[in-house]
Structure formats: structure tokens, C-alpha cells
Amino acid sequence: MNLRLTSLDRQRVRRRAMRVRCARAAGAFTLLEVIVACGVFFLVGFSILELVSRSLAAAKKLQNRDPDPGLVAAALSLTNRIEEGTLSGTFEDIAPNLYPGWRWEAFLEEVHSNSLFKVQIIVHNEGAQRMAGPQTLEYLTYRPGSPPGQRFGTFGGGVDGK
Numbered sequence: 001m002n003l004r005l006t007s008l009d010r011q012r013v014r015r016r017a018m019r020v021r022c023a024r025a026a027g028a029f030t031l032l033e034v035i036v037a038c039g040v041f042f043l044v045g046f047s048i049l050e051l052v053s054r055s056l057a058a059a060k061k062l063q064n065r066d067p068d069p070g071l072v073a074a075a076l077s078l079t080n081r082i083e084e085g086t087l088s089g090t091f092e093d094i095a096p097n098l099y100p101g102w103r104w105e106a107f108l109e110e111v112h113s114n115s116l117f118k119v120q121i122i123v124h125n126e127g128a129q130r131m132a133g134p135q136t137l138e139y140l141t142y143r144p145g146s147p148p149g150q151r152f153g154t155f156g157g158g159v160d161g162k
Contacts, residue, residue: 067091067099069121069137072106082117082141084108084149101126110149117141117149 029037075094076082087106091099107120119141124134 065099066125066135067095067102067104067123069104069123069135071095072104072121072123073119073137073139076106076119076121077141080143080145082108082119082143082146084110084117110146111140113148115142115144115146115148117143117146 071091071094076087085108087108089104091102091104102123102125104124105122107122109118109120110116111118117140119139121137122134123136
């Protein structure tokens with residue numbers, strides 16, 4: 001058995017090895033190509049995220065966000081004592097920098113001698129840019145720890161205290 005390769009056999013082996021190398025090189029990506037592809041992918045991804053973020057911010061600015069009298073009612077419900085009278089203020093105490101130019105007034109009145117109070121809240125804009133008229137909320141609340149009002153100042157009394 002002759003194991004020596006002839007020059008023709010050596011050429012055939014080289015050609016076959018070249019074909020295998022070329023086939024491997026054509027079917028794979030280099031590291032540089034993969035890095036460039038990832039960079040392009042992330043650039044496109046972050047561009048889309050930025051576009052969505054700006055669109056959401058623009059949509060939020062377009063929303064009509066007038067304050068609701070329920071914000072004031074929620075703030076008033078945190079107290080255990082109510083006294084008859086009038087309260088007023090701006091929304092800076094309740095929601096700072098959210099509703100500039102908006103004011104609220106609350107009228108508190110005892111409607112019966114058992115510490116049942118009627119609360120009327122009116123919200124209005126000093127500039128009156130967007131809203132046609134003031135928003136009003138009226139509700140009854142029971143506060144047993146509150147002092148008696150003017151109508152029922154004496155225990156068991158009516159308007160004149162009799």
C-alpha cells in the first residue's frame with residue numbers, strides 16, 4: 001500500500017479544503033457585523049421609544065384637566081370637626097402647581113341639631129378660560145364632634161333657641 005500523495009492528489013485536497021472554508025465563511029457573520037447590527041437595532045428601538053414618549057406627553061398636554069370639587073371634599077373629609085361658616089382657598093394647598101388660577105369656596109351649614117352638616121363646594125377659575133361656569137358639589141356629612149351651629153346653638157332649640 002502506497003500512502004504517498006501525488007501532486008494531483010494534493011491539489012484535490014487543497015481545493016476541497018478551500019471549498020469547506022468558503023462555505024463556512026459564507027454562512028456566518030463576523031463579530032464586527034454582529035456589533036454593527038446590534039447598534040442599528042438599538043438605535044431604531046430607542047428612536048421609537050422617544051417618539052412614543054413625546055407623543056404621550058403631547059397627548060397629556062391636550063387633555064382638559066379642570067379641577068373637580070371632589071378634591072376639596074376629600075380634603076374636608078379628613079377632619080373630625082366642622083364649624084359653620086365659609087372656607088375658601090386655591091388649589092395650591094391641595095394640589096401644588098397643578099391648577100393655577102383656580103379657586104374654591106365651601107359653605108358649611110348645620111341642617112339639623114344632630115351635627116348633620118350640608119357642605120356646598122364651588123370651584124371656579126379666575127381667568128375663566130375653558131369652563132363655561134363654576135362647578136358645584138353639595139353633600140351632607142355627619143360630624144358628631146362638631147360644635148352646634150347658629151340655627152341650633154342651644155340644645156333642643158329652633159331658630160330662636162326656644
